[in-house]
Amino acid sequence: MKLMDVLGKGFTLIGQVDSARTVDMGAILNAVKSMGNVSAVIVSEPRGMLGVANTVVVSGLVKKETGKEVICQLTCRDRNRAALLSDVLAAKMLGIDSFLVTDGGHPKISDTPQAMAVFDLDSAQLVQMLRHLSEKGETLAGHSIVGKLNIYVGTMAFPVASPIEVEVKRLERMVGLGLNFMVTYPTFNIEALNRFQSETKRLGVPVIVGVRMLQDVRDARRLNEDPRVTVPPELIDSLEKAEKLRGEEKANARLEANISFFEGFIESIKGKGFAGCSIYAPGIEQAVSQLASRLQA
Amino acid sequence: MIITVAKSDEEVKRALEPYRNIVVVGCGTCATICRTGGEDQVKEMVEKLMGWGKNVLASMVVESPCDVRIDRRDLRRIEDEVKRADAILVMSCGVGVQAVGEASGKKVLAALDTIFLGEVEHIGRFLERCRECGMCVLNETEGLCPIVLCAKGLMNGPCEDMINGKCGVVGDEADCVWVKVWERMKSEGREEDFLRVNPPLDRSVKVGAAKVVW
Ligand code: SF4
Ligand code: SF4
Numbered sequence: 001m002k003l004m005d006v007l008g009k010g011f012t013l014i015g016q017v018d019s020a021r022t023v024d025m026g027a028i029l030n031a032v033k034s035m036g037n038v039s040a041v042i043v044s045e046p047r048g049m050l051g052v053a054n055t056v057v058v059s060g061l062v063k064k065e066t067g068k069e070v071i072c073q074l075t076c077r078d079r080n081r082a083a084l085l086s087d088v089l090a091a092k093m094l095g096i097d098s099f100l101v102t103d104g105g106h107p108k109i110s111d112t113p114q115a116m117a118v119f120d121l122d123s124a125q126l127v128q129m130l131r132h133l134s135e136k137g138e139t140l141a142g143h144s145i146v147g148k149l150n151i152y153v154g155t156m157a158f159p160v161a162s163p164i165e166v167e168v169k170r171l172e173r174m175v176g177l178g179l180n181f182m183v184t185y186p187t188f189n190i191e192a193l194n195r196f197q198s199e200t201k202r203l204g205v206p207v208i209v210g211v212r213m214l215q216d217v218r219d220a221r222r223l224n225e226d227p228r229v230t231v232p233p234e235l236i237d238s239l240e241k242a243e244k245l246r247g248e249e250k251a252n253a254r255l256e257a258n259i260s261f262f263e264g265f266i267e268s269i270k271g272k273g274f275a276g277c278s279i280y281a282p283g284i285e286q287a288v289s290q291l292a293s294r295l296q297a
Numbered sequence: 298m299i300i301t302v303a304k305s306d307e308e309v310k311r312a313l314e315p316y317r318n319i320v321v322v323g324c325g326t327c328a329t330i331c332r333t334g335g336e337d338q339v340k341e342m343v344e345k346l347m348g349w350g351k352n353v354l355a356s357m358v359v360e361s362p363c364d365v366r367i368d369r370r371d372l373r374r375i376e377d378e379v380k381r382a383d384a385i386l387v388m389s390c391g392v393g394v395q396a397v398g399e400a401s402g403k404k405v406l407a408a409l410d411t412i413f414l415g416e417v418e419h420i421g422r423f424l425e426r427c428r429e430c431g432m433c434v435l436n437e438t439e440g441l442c443p444i445v446l447c448a449k450g451l452m453n454g455p456c457e458d459m460i461n462g463k464c465g466v467v468g469d470e471a472d473c474v475w476v477k478v479w480e481r482m483k484s485e486g487r488e489e490d491f492l493r494v495n496p497p498l499d500r501s502v503k504v505g506a507a508k509v510v511w
Binding site: 140 | 459460466479
């Protein structure tokens with residue numbers, strides 16, 4: 001089912017997988033397959049890592065091998081407007097027509113700080129370019145495209161941004177350009193999500209809530225270093241308890257810590273007007289499918 | 298103001314290596330304000346060169362070495378020395394260095410690094426404010442340059458790296474310029490102006506050495 005049809009139908013679960021600095025597509029496919037029956041998968045770029053396998057190609061392969069609906073992340077960091085266009089056309093040939101557009105992190109705060117930061121277009125201009133392609137079949141410069149593109153464009157939203165009003169206004173600007181959906185930057189802050197929902201409801205664009213599962217207690221602490229993220233102490237506690245176990249028991253306890261926490265989390269945001277939830281569980285993708293069946297039960 | 302800083306002694310020394318008879322030219326405008334090419338710095342440089350065993354034929358501060366006409370006029374006063382010089386060491390921005398070269402027909406060397414177009418808050422505190430994009434958008438951005446002040450040069454910010462109104466890319470407590478733009482619009486009750494989408498820059502404007510002729 002196409003993404004926009006999915007987003008109109010109650011609360012949906014989608015998965016997220018990062019591309020990687022790898023030539024092993026198998027690992028990425030296994031990650032996606034172990035997510036189970038999610039309605040779509042976001043193929044994203046890992047934060048702070050420059051030079052991973054092209055998300056367009058990875059998206060195409062995920063779609064081909066798993067048959068899932070794919071949302072391909074596109075950032076403005078490494079590609080000028082021409083390279084972005086050629087990626088979008090190639091993506092379309094691979095059956096990808098949903099894009100998650102972001103500005104992209106600056107190389108300076110990545111693992112390759114010497115690289116040139118491109119930002120020929122910014123995320124608003126890229127949304128504009130994609131809408132233009134989809135509606136008029138033309139590039140921003142007015143060159144026509146052979147064939148039809150039906151493109152859906154989403155962007156990342158930051159419910160914990162401060163000041164939040166400027167973030168809401170930025171999103172409103174994007175909506176004016178024809179934005180189709182938003183995915184929130186992972187947060188554990190339900191209050192911020194609800195506030196965000198009430199402030200963006202009037203924009204009339206589906207909001208998918210981003211959540212981030214934690215591999216282990218170290219992963220939780222690392223994530224806590226981001227000033228915008230506070231991992232709830234009860235989740236850290238249960239991950240810490242898992243550390244005392246061994247082997248399979250430990251792995252299961254870590255999964256269970258995530259699943260039981262996010263079951264509660266998702267139950268409490270369901271019915272609040274969100275279109276669904278995007279679950280990013282790097283390295284523990286099987287937790288996504290277990291959580292999904294728990295939520296269904 | 299064009300902001301300059303001195304190159305290291307080693308670098309200047311290395312550049313001067315093949316030359317013995319030197320003329321030193323300073324700048325009476327920007328580099329004087331930056332204290333990198335004024336009377337005092339030229340004097341210090343002359344002493345340094347003599348210490349390195351160079352033969353300094355003449356030195357002078359040209360009012361504005363970026364103006365070829367002024368170079369021609371001022372250098373006339375030391376015409377003979379310039380003629381005999383192996384090289385002219387210019388203590389000005391890169392524009393001045395090249396203009397002195399053009400006016401004198403001599404080998405020119407740069408004593409300074411040109412780092413930005415900036416505002417002078419006070420002597421010793423210079424802040425970059427323009428990167429000469431050739432299609433100034435200050436009228437759309439509340440008089441704040443997004444090309445310099447936004448780490449990504451975004452025309453429609455803010456971005457995912459904004460943290461509590463600050464720029465997470467630059468760090469060091471630098472403000473996110475897009476939050477500043479928003480605040481200025483808001484303080485005047487023009488919040489809706491923030492919805493305007495600034496178009497992509499036309500990069501062809503900055504291809505090759507630009508020229509203005511009239
Ligand atoms: S927009 Fe910025 S870089 Fe461009 S001319 Fe204006 S001040 Fe200079
Ligand atoms: S935080 Fe603000 S100033 Fe810094 S890169 Fe993002 S938009 Fe630009």
